[in-house]
Amino acid sequence: MALEVYWGSGSPYAWRVLLALEVKQIPYDSKRLSFTDEDLKSDEYLAISPRGKVPAIRDGAVTVHESIAILRYLEDLKSEPVLFGNDPAERSRIWCSIMEIMNYIEPNILDYARTIFYGELSEKKQIAITAREAIENELSHLNTSLKSKEYLASEKLSAADIVLYPVIPFLSRAADKENTEEVSGNLRSIDKHYPAIGAWCKRIESIPGYEKTYPPHWKE
Ligand SMILES: N[C@@H](CCC(=O)N[C@@H](CS)C(=O)NCC(=O)O)C(=O)O
Missing domain, CATH: 1.20.1050.10 (Glutathione S-transferase Yfyf (Class Pi); Chain A, domain 2)
Structure with missing residues (x-):
């Protein structure tokens, strides 16, 4: 199952994740959300991102929110190119x-x-x-x-x-x-x-x- 990426247009935090995905060339299933309670505060989305914010990702049974935590997760998913340093x-x-x-x-x-x-x-x-x-x-x-x-x-x-x-x-x-x-x-x-x-x-x-x-x- 492809990595699901939840993002919103214009969110600088979500943009970080989209950039890292391109740099690492990780394929993903794009889930663009609108900035409405219907999208962000639905029970389904709150189960992925408990504060109802973007970005968030779902990778099988794993969900991650907070942009920098997601970047770190992506580094573990695919080490190259290294984004968090070599030493x-x-x-x-x-x-x-x-x-x-x-x-x-x-x-x-x-x-x-x-x-x-x-x-x-x-x-x-x-x-x-x-x-x-x-x-x-x-x-x-x-x-x-x-x-x-x-x-x-x-x-x-x-x-x-x-x-x-x-x-x-x-x-x-x-x-x-x-x-x-x-x-x-x-x-x-x-x-x-x-x-x-x-x-x-x-x-x-x-x-x-x-x-x-x-x-x-x-x-x-
Ligand atoms: N510290 C969070 C910030 C995420 C954040 O504030 N996202 C905003 C969009 S820029 C959001 O989803 N706001 C919707 C809301 O708070 O209802 C991160 O780095 O991921």
Whole structure:
């Protein structure tokens, strides 16, 4: 039975999983869900993903939710190409980079992009601006570090790159939607303000199969 992959268009977390599947060339049965309670909070889906969120996977009797746990599962399913490092030093760099993204960028994504996408900017504008400033600070560090290397944590593509990448177009899309200087800041044109991140994004976008992972509703 093929691996079932539950995802939603535009979810940066689900995009991570779709990218890893392409990189590892793992065949799967695509289960695209809509962001409605009917899809996400059905008893059938809650049995796979108890918080009713995407992404999630089902592999026979095994279900996994949480994007990074899924990436780790895929690594065990098919080791090549290695995404979580080959030795302790490389593995620790990759995990450190992933944890920094989770701890310092992800909470701000919620405060920034969700406020915009959920139409809550009138009540939460200052929260969004503070989150935008924190994200810019992180992007600035990442830009400096990517000036001297091609990938975030390893000499080749790793799970850290896959964890970060979808966040960049997601933030740009939020910034474009609310196109004012105070809310959008540098996030409107990340490649212009952070050229090393822009060049790194192009590297990820040249992965064979990348196009298949691009959120379909963003093309409409
Ligand atoms: N920490 C989770 C986050 C997953 C998440 O927040 N998914 C969102 C889509 S971007 C979702 O399914 N939201 C629907 C809901 O909360 O009802 C992961 O990394 O997988």
